[in-house]
Amino acid sequence: xxxVSQTPKYLVTQMGNDKSIKCExxxxxxxxxxxxxxxxxxxxxxxxYNNKELIINETVPNRFSPKSPDKAHLNLHINSLExxxxxxxxCASSQAEHxxxxxxxxxxxxxx
Amino acid sequence: GNSVTQMEGPVTLSEEAFLTIxxxxxxxxxxxxxxxxxxxxxxxxxxxxxxxADDKGSNKGFEATYRKETTSFHLEKGSVQxxxxxxxxCALSDSGTxxxxxxxxxxxxxxxx
Numbered sequence: 483x484x485x486v487s488q489t490p491k492y493l494v495t496q497m498g499n500d501k502s503i504k505c506e507x508x509x510x511x512x513x514x515x516x517x518x519x520x521x522x523x524x525x526x527x528x529x530x531y532n533n534k535e536l537i538i539n540e541t542v543p544n545r546f547s548p549k550s551p552d553k554a555h556l557n558l559h560i561n562s563l564e565x566x567x568x569x570x571x572x573c574a575s576s577q578a579e580h581x582x583x584x585x586x587x588x589x590x591x592x593x594x
Numbered sequence: 595g596n597s598v599t600q601m602e603g604p605v606t607l608s609e610e611a612f613l614t615i616x617x618x619x620x621x622x623x624x625x626x627x628x629x630x631x632x633x634x635x636x637x638x639x640x641x642x643x644x645x646x647a648d649d650k651g652s653n654k655g656f657e658a659t660y661r662k663e664t665t666s667f668h669l670e671k672g673s674v675q676x677x678x679x680x681x682x683x684c685a686l687s688d689s690g691t692x693x694x695x696x697x698x699x700x701x702x703x704x705x706x707x
Contacts, residue, residue, distance in 0.1 A: 525697040538694055579693030585638040
């Protein structure tokens with residue numbers, strides 16, 4: 483009965499590869515997000531979707547492409563991975579705009 | 595733009611000590627304010643929230659009051675436990691902008707016996 487679930491939890495890959503992270507929420511929320519947490523624990527918004535529509539794209543390289551097939555899913559595809567992409571990526575959802583967000587467990591991406 | 599400033603960590607306390615983690619913010623609209631906690635190896639969990647001035651959020655012995663006049667939302671707990679050791683994030687969501695959380699840098703709390 484996990485509320486926001488991400489897969490995989492850990493991802494180790496080589497530079498130049500393409501990878502995807504999947505996210506699903508079973509809370510019936512309308513808004514979903516991707517956040518990036520760097521090595522110093524700083525969290526920054528990457529994308530937000532409301533009812534499958536992109537609302538925020540916060541100066542993220544276009545190698546990152548979110549896809550929302552339905553309200554309950556928001557996947558993140560990353561092309562041509564670089565060393566600097568290594569981080570923890572968190573998916574989150576909220577009932578409505580400006581309400582509290584519920585976070586997944588995170589995906590630790592390591593690019594070698 | 596919006597920003598959140600938290601006190602630098604780490605904060606090291608003995609069990610049963612009083613905790614304060616300072617948080618101040620700047621926002622263009624009327625923000626809602628949140629404290630999230632991240633335990634080692636886990637995701638973020640909402641600890642408490644306040645949506646308007648003078649609201650007090652509370653949970654698990656933690657409290658924070660939304661102070662518009664000082665643009666602050668300081669986190670307090672009267673008696674910390676070893677199990678409170680975690681990273682604490684102050685965050686805001688501003689009604690004047692698209693929905694997203696703006697986070698502070700996080701404050702690591704270490705509680706020892």
